Amino acid sequence: MPGEFALIDRIRARARSRVDVLLGIGDDAAILRVPAGHDLVVTSDTLVSGVHFPAQTAPTDIGWKALAVNLSDLAAMAATPAWCTLALTLPDADADADWVDAFLDGFLELAERHDVALVGGDTTRGPLSITVTAHGFVPEGQALRRDGAHAGDEVWVTGSIGDAAGALAQWRARGPSSAKLRHRLDRPTPRIAVGLALRGIATAGIDLSDGLAADLGHVLAASSVGARIDLGRLPTSRTLADHFEQAQRWPLQLSGGDDYELCFTAPASAAFAIEQALAACDVTGTVVGQLVAEPGLRFTTPEGEDYVPAAAGFQHFQGVH
Ligand SMILES: [Mg+2]
Known part of the structure; x- marks a missing residue:
């Protein structure tokens, strides 16, 4: 060779x-x-x-x-x-x-x-x-792990989620496509500065590679807690909203992957410090829900109804060539 x-x-x-x-x-x-x-x-x-x-x-x-x-x-x-x-x-x-x-x-x-x-x-x-x-x-000892979250902590997500899955959905449909969404799929931005800024502030963290439902689920399992997520608070880009109706967006945001945003938890008392830290990184952050003692991950619509994602976990491009 x-x-x-x-x-x-x-x-x-x-x-x-x-x-x-x-x-x-x-x-x-x-x-x-x-x-x-x-x-x-x-x-x-x-x-x-x-x-x-x-x-x-x-x-x-x-x-x-x-x-x-x-x-x-x-x-x-x-x-x-x-x-x-x-x-x-x-x-x-x-x-x-x-x-x-x-x-x-x-x-x-x-x-x-x-x-x-x-x-x-x-x-x-x-x-x-x-x-x-x-x-x-x-x-030493300052890594942000999955197992440090506590009931009562808030659940944060950086940036916006669903764009990469939106690009994949458009690609599969072979119809109109957005270059902005495709850029999120092909050129994800690792949130290095945010991770560093969260040292000593966040209680647990994970990156969103497989979708919020699956990835947050890993944190919940490792920390032995549950969570309630408010779908009305999911951070959504203007581009995703322009291309997908709300009912189409939720599956992309919960079960799609490849966004590579960070999801992390912290007590409500840390909210101001987190906002300051994220602003210094020029990255937005959104509280999307709260951890609860009861195990399980529950999603609530803006109308207060329970919502069950169609499939937890990103299936990548399996079977699509
Ligand atoms: Mg990861």
Whole structure:
């Protein structure tokens, strides 16, 4: 597989380093130095063509998203991103130099934005898939976990939700589509600054990769609490509202995925501090409901009726090629 070494050289030539990378791409393994007094936070995600993105997605967008979904996990842990590795499985390593260059355009643009060094990885031949592992730090004991929420805490969501699922719904319908919604699907913004600002304020957090119902459900399970969410308060972009009626929006916002906003919990007494912190990050935040002692996740319409989402959890692009 002679193309593999050429590909690695291609990647190494473009990867920037950091002072805490003692040895980067080129040896059997990287050597990295974690700052004293910090915990190392590690996450890994795989994107498979036709499952996690439509096969015809631009390689630049795939590169961006492959890193973004990992940085979003670090944001959800309140970690500062530092390093990443990249494992690429490509259908034909010899023919894919142009693809890799375009992929790296998106990947490295986001990496540079957050001062993340690409320190190693692997290339293999096979059906297109991308695995990224990202590493970050938090001061000892300050990671934002899923299991710290308490009954009575408020449930917050950053930005707006449902846009990415709206883009996917339009793509599947093969009808009119919105470039703004599609941008949310292809180029998610990991909420790194928000995660850092929530250290010591939020009690629990998660990023919205699989939809509010499924992801908040993980927090509830880990924290042994329940929640009541007010559908009338779900943060909704103007674009989503322009393209989808309210009854269509709720399933997108609750069961759709790929928004990569943060969902977190905090006592009501922290609301002012949170608003200040979010404003400093230039990100909006909305209280969408409250945690209760009784287990379970319940949604209430503006009319006060119970609402049951059609399906909890994002099904990605499974079966759609
Ligand atoms: Mg996550």
